[in-house]
Amino acid sequence: MSFSKRMSRIKPSGIRAVQKRIAGKSDMISFAAGLPDPALYPLEDLRKAADTMLEKEGATAFAYGLTKGYGPLLDYLTDRMNNREHVECTKENICILSGSQQGLGLAAMTFLDEGDVVITENPSYLGAINAFRPYGAEFVGVDTDDDGIVIEDLERALEENPKTKMIYVIPNFQNPTGKAWTLERRERFMEVVAKYDVAVVEDNPYGDLRFKGEPLPHLRALDKKGQVIYLGSFSKILSPGMRVAWTCASKEVATAFESLKETNDLQSPELTQMLTYYYLKMFDLEKHIEEIQVVYKERCELMVEMIQKYFPAEIKYTDPEGGMFLWLELPEGLDSDAILDDALAAGIAYIPGxxxxxxDGVKNTIRMNFTMVKDDQIRDGIRILGDVFRKHIG
Incomplete structure (x- = not known):
């Protein structure tokens, strides 16, 4: 049988490749994960919520529901976006997703034709790049600094690429770098994109994981033209396996997502949507988030402290105010993929950048995860990795 051209454009995940190499090695210290710590799932509260849900709803929880989403959860999210996230919206702007990854695929189906250009931060989330790639999109990367995407480079990219259809960004604790945009950078970004007929996908899976500084407005809250497609998720604060996320966008885009989703998976599972709603109704989500923030803050700060102590001075690193990752930049000429062999032999895993x-071509970078490692693993792992790096830096 003959596969479509789209299949030939899909590239294997660099993250999955590393995970395969360390599978089953229980003694490996892995900084390669991209997951929330399962020890922080609110399992007991979810059990109680499930018991109450089944008692009250019965077989309804196992039946089909609306493609747009479970009504009470839509009401909750509308209230959350208006009052917590300061984004003016109604239920017409919301559509429940099976994970925010689905939102990336729906955005690609909605906007991208063969040869269209997608602008991303440089680097960016590889799951988004792979979601857009099958539709024949071409990519233009725009560098970031400590304040966020570089506006002058963005303006140049938009001017030089008139076929730009979409911009994909993660303003809060970006995967993979951990960087967060400043308020000024967010405002300037919206001023620039407002001049163009372009959609902006604002991916925000990590926004609730801020453990330093004050929350900043989402791009969607600064949007005056309806360009921003906001993607939110419960995966990093409740459970990734429940696959409950949502988009908040213009009515036209939300309706398009709903129509495409009907052909894609018909609906997100009613069971997990209802469980999420009952948890939110019965328990204090904000308190639970604060507990996660405390743990991740301690682990991130310990990792930065150990990097300062054990890594060669030539290695640059980010110092995140939230999220799940930090980013290493090795001296020019080094290949983090080649160094990984030595790291794995020493019992340490990471994701080459x-x-x-x-x-292709940016080989001297590394993504490090701090959410899935305990304190002693951070101390030992960074010390050992420092020795591996020192060997290659000489």
């Missing part, structure tokens, strides 16, 4: 770019 090359696959987070929409083009």
């Amino acid at each position: 090359e696959s987070f770019f929409s083009f």
